[in-house]
Amino acid sequence: MKTLYVLYDERCALCKQLKEWLLVQRSWIGLSMIPAGSARAKSMFPALEKIAGANDLVVISDGGEVYLNNHAWIMCLYALAEYRDWALRLASPLLLPLARQAFETLSKNRQTISRWIGSDERAIATELGEVALDTCPAQSTKPVGVEGGSKCSGV
Amino acid sequence: MYIVYSYFVYLFISVNLTIWVARTLHKRGAIFLVDSFHGNAELAASVNHLLVVGFYLINIGFVALALKTEAVIGNTRAAIELVSDKIGYVMLILGAMHFFNLYVFTRIRHRGNGTPRPPFAPDAILRPAPARS
Numbered sequence: 001m002k003t004l005y006v007l008y009d010e011r012c013a014l015c016k017q018l019k020e021w022l023l024v025q026r027s028w029i030g031l032s033m034i035p036a037g038s039a040r041a042k043s044m045f046p047a048l049e050k051i052a053g054a055n056d057l058v059v060i061s062d063g064g065e066v067y068l069n070n071h072a073w074i075m076c077l078y079a080l081a082e083y084r085d086w087a088l089r090l091a092s093p094l095l096l097p098l099a100r101q102a103f104e105t106l107s108k109n110r111q112t113i114s115r116w117i118g119s120d121e122r123a124i125a126t127e128l129g130e131v132a133l134d135t136c137p138a139q140s141t142k143p144v145g146v147e148g149g150s151k152c153s154g155v
Numbered sequence: 156m157y158i159v160y161s162y163f164v165y166l167f168i169s170v171n172l173t174i175w176v177a178r179t180l181h182k183r184g185a186i187f188l189v190d191s192f193h194g195n196a197e198l199a200a201s202v203n204h205l206l207v208v209g210f211y212l213i214n215i216g217f218v219a220l221a222l223k224t225e226a227v228i229g230n231t232r233a234a235i236e237l238v239s240d241k242i243g244y245v246m247l248i249l250g251a252m253h254f255f256n257l258y259v260f261t262r263i264r265h266r267g268n269g270t271p272r273p274p275f276a277p278d279a280i281l282r283p284a285p286a287r288s
Contacts, residue, residue: 001273005285044285045281045285047281047282048281051278051279051281060281060285061277062284062285063284064280064281064282064283064284064285065273065277065279065280065281066277066278066279066280066281067273067277067278068278068279071275071277071278074274074275075273078273078274084271087274088271088274091274091275
């Protein structure tokens with residue numbers, strides 16, 4: 001696995017912000033950010049429509065492995081030098097449903113990590129359960145002709 | 156004359172021991188290094204050779220420095236004790252160097268293999284795999 005293609009929602013300002021964050025991190029695996037639904041995405045992954053809906057965050061490896069939503073968030077962290085250990089930890093059944101919250105918390109505040117080091121899964125889960133996810137502010141400005149996008153799912 | 160014989164015996168054993176250890180490391184460590192460097196055999200061979208050169212320099216240097224003694228050797232027993240003493244030190248240093256090398260290799264190897272598999276199976280597989288762009 002040398003490259004991960006991250007199909008993010010370009011209409012979402014928050015997603016674009018997270019995309020910028022991803023791109024400045026040191027990573028083990030190359031990250032290639034592709035706007036979901038773009039011509040490039042469609043030409044690269046013509047068969048993707050059958051697998052993922054318009055609202056799914058999709059990460060695809062160069063080997064063709066497709067990861068959706070929570071798995072995709074974790075895979076983004078897995079690609080990063082500093083966050084791989086956390087990706088492995090956040091993949092536990094208790095924390096996986098909170099992957100999105102975890103990703104947002106980690107990307108906004110590095111201090112979180114030091115606080116989590118001693119904590120057990122349950123404590124982290126409780127904390128993540130309280131994270132409020134911003135709704136996508138760009139929904140209303142979605143370009144004509146692009147389907148989906150009712151909720152912010154891309155990076 | 157005991158002291159001169161002692162020195163020769165000491166040098167002979169220590170230098171041969173160093174050569175034997177260096178060769179063993181060179182031979183048996185090769186595959187370990189290739190793995191550490193992701194199968195890059197040329198780089199592994201180069202590092203292996205450089206390590207052996209460093210190993211010789213350090214160990215033979217130490218053997219030479221440790222040669223000198225103030226002890227007065229009057230009989231065979233004292234001579235054997237002196238040689239044994241000196242060789243003991245050399246072996247301990249060789250052993251320490253050996254484990255240090257292993258430690259460094261293992262660190263390199265861990266870094267190289269720092270690719271634990273993704274924590275879950277993919278949700279789907281795209282066929283054909285995406286073309287590089």
